[in-house]
Amino acid sequence: xxxxxxxxxxxxxxxxxxxxxxxxxxxxxxxxxxxxxxxxxxxxxxxxxxxxxxxxxxxxxxxxxxxxxxxxxxxxxxxxxxxxxxxxxxxxxxxxx
Amino acid sequence: xxxxxxxxxxxxxxxxxxxxxxxxxxxxxxxxxxxxxxxxxxxxxxxxxxxxxxxxxxxxxxxxxxxxxxxxxxxxxxxxxxxxxxxxxxxxxxxxxxxxxxxxxxxxxxxxxxxxxxxxxxxxxxxxxxxxxxxxxxxxxxxxxxxxxxxxxxxxxxxxxxxxxxxxxxxxxxxxxxxxxxxxxxxxxxxxxxxxxxxxxxxxxxxxxxxxxxxxxxxxxxxxxxxxxxxxxxxxxxxxxxxxxxxxxxxxxxxxxxxxxxxxxxxxxxxxxxxxxxxxxxxxxxxxxxxxxxxxxxxxxxxxxxxxxxxxxxxxxxxxxxxxxxxxxxxxxxxxxxxxxxxxxxxxxxxxxxxxxxxxxxxxxxxxxxxxxxxxxxxxxxxxxxxxxxxxxxxxxxxxxxxxxxxxxxxxxxxxxxxxxxxxxxxxxxxxxxxxxxxxxxxxxxxxxxx
Numbered sequence: 001x002x003x004x005x006x007x008x009x010x011x012x013x014x015x016x017x018x019x020x021x022x023x024x025x026x027x028x029x030x031x032x033x034x035x036x037x038x039x040x041x042x043x044x045x046x047x048x049x050x051x052x053x054x055x056x057x058x059x060x061x062x063x064x065x066x067x068x069x070x071x072x073x074x075x076x077x078x079x080x081x082x083x084x085x086x087x088x089x090x091x092x093x094x095x096x097x
Numbered sequence: 098x099x100x101x102x103x104x105x106x107x108x109x110x111x112x113x114x115x116x117x118x119x120x121x122x123x124x125x126x127x128x129x130x131x132x133x134x135x136x137x138x139x140x141x142x143x144x145x146x147x148x149x150x151x152x153x154x155x156x157x158x159x160x161x162x163x164x165x166x167x168x169x170x171x172x173x174x175x176x177x178x179x180x181x182x183x184x185x186x187x188x189x190x191x192x193x194x195x196x197x198x199x200x201x202x203x204x205x206x207x208x209x210x211x212x213x214x215x216x217x218x219x220x221x222x223x224x225x226x227x228x229x230x231x232x233x234x235x236x237x238x239x240x241x242x243x244x245x246x247x248x249x250x251x252x253x254x255x256x257x258x259x260x261x262x263x264x265x266x267x268x269x270x271x272x273x274x275x276x277x278x279x280x281x282x283x284x285x286x287x288x289x290x291x292x293x294x295x296x297x298x299x300x301x302x303x304x305x306x307x308x309x310x311x312x313x314x315x316x317x318x319x320x321x322x323x324x325x326x327x328x329x330x331x332x333x334x335x336x337x338x339x340x341x342x343x344x345x346x347x348x349x350x351x352x353x354x355x356x357x358x359x360x361x362x363x364x365x366x367x368x369x370x371x372x373x374x375x376x377x378x379x380x381x382x383x384x385x386x387x388x389x390x391x392x393x394x395x396x397x398x399x400x401x402x403x404x405x406x407x408x409x410x411x412x413x414x415x416x417x418x419x420x421x422x423x424x425x426x427x428x429x430x431x432x433x434x435x436x437x438x439x440x441x442x443x444x445x446x447x448x449x450x451x452x453x454x455x456x457x458x459x460x461x462x463x464x465x466x467x468x469x470x471x472x473x474x475x476x477x478x479x480x481x482x483x484x485x486x487x488x489x490x491x492x493x494x495x496x497x498x499x500x501x502x503x504x505x506x507x508x509x510x511x512x513x514x515x516x517x518x519x520x521x522x523x524x525x526x527x528x529x530x531x532x533x534x535x536x537x538x539x540x541x542x543x544x545x546x547x548x
Contacts, residue, residue, distance in 0.1 A: 012451060
């Protein structure tokens with residue numbers, strides 16, 4: 001089963017533990033907030049990803065099934081072209097910065 | 098000009114249909130608005146549009162079928178197909194709830210206020226009809242509590258309906274906190290559930306779990322007004338206006354350097370030049386903002402021939418959004434106007450997500466440097482990096498809207514950007530504060546008011 005990382009941006013307070021544990025998949029922006037790779041978690045990193053999820057102090061990080069198809073209404077979205085793609089994962093450009 | 102077929106204003110003109118007849122096609126929601134300056138009473142509403150259709154399978158099939166076949170899309174800015182949303186909510190377990198979103202926090206938009214002030218019964222009909230169609234037990238109309246006059250009109254209209262007794266569902270009118278992001282669907286639902294009027298993280302979205310944990314149909318008030326007409330006259334009639342892939346009419350708010358600013362109903366897909374012409378906007382006016390403060394900047398002459406419709410505008414990176422069109426005067430500085438709006442947007446975040454809390458003020462500051470011609474270091478590189486970093490990383494689309502506006506300003510005003518970066522600002526930017534700003538910024542709202 002393929003997995004992707006996702007973060008709840010409201011719960012996240014920028015501790016950065018996730019980025020320390022998984023620099024291959026998580027980088028930090030200039031303000032200390034995580035930027036997640038958009039691709040699936042490689043097999044060999046899945047266990048580490050699960051650990052990072054457990055160690056997030058605010059439980060903001062989660063691991064979910066890859067490509068959870070969202071055909072949801074985007075009500076209130078300001079950019080309908082992007083909104084559908086951005087809903088669940090809030091992912092960003094791949095790789096750390 | 099149109100690639101979409103169907104009936105457009107330009108094509109009907111070519112067929113020799115008079116302007117008057119074209120106007121009639123585009124006075125559906127706005128019929129009778131100029132007859133008086135008061136709201137239409139329930140009786141006047143029934144005289145004009147007929148009585149509320151009773152539920153069940155009318156000659157147009159179920160309401161959900163009718164709305165789906167009509168091709169109605171949301172008028173709050175996102176443009177999602179309304180019939181699909183209704184069907185999604187109706188198919189879930191638990192009794193649904195209907196929310197009519199009249200918050201209209203977009204500063205340059207007046208259409209929802211105008212619609213509710215003139216034709217509240219169209220909106221309330223639509224809400225009640227949708228509620229009956231999906232089996233909802235309640236309708237909540239949400240308005241900013243600072244617009245007491247509008248809340249009063251809405252409550253009077255509801256009281257009229259209660260006396261008349263035709264509605265199968267009760268309507269409650271709420272006065273909500275009025276921050277910019279409070280109009281977002283999860284904010285509205287959160288507040289109705291007793292929380293602050295701030296966005297919440299998704300999933301779940303309101304259509305899955307909303308008010309009281311129930312599947313919630315949340316629609317813009319204008320969308321519901323269209324539902325009310327589709328229920329009466331049917332999808333075929335609805336599609337007589339607009340384009341084949343973007344049917345119907347929409348309300349627009351036109352403002353700025355125009356002779357007759359105001360709310361105009363147009364057929365979806367009307368060429369932008371024609372829309373501007375109705376408000377007396379010269380085509381050699383300054384830059385044109387399309388959509389809202391989350392929208393994009395354009396050269397009016399370049400987009401004059403483009404239909405005001407989603408697919409037609411996408412190639413130029415624009416979207417009709419909330420139907421806002423603001424024309425700046427020719428000597429305005431688009432960078433200065435954008436800098437002002439970005440500063441305001443940065444202050445309007447809910448304060449919940451790091452990339453927005455820190456990113457928007459940083460972007461606004463970079464833009465202020467650019468607008469004033471006093472860049473600190475490689476401001477364009479910083480902006481480029483920050484815009485792509487911030488987008489998509491908040492719980493709601495607020496930062497995305499600001500990023501979109503900023504990005505489009507850098508593109509549309511590229512020549513100005515070049516001068517400003519070399520510390521050669523344009524005349525109007527040099528005038529600075531002395532020049533009247535065009536894009537409206539609301540007075541500071543009560544900073545504590547999220548509840």
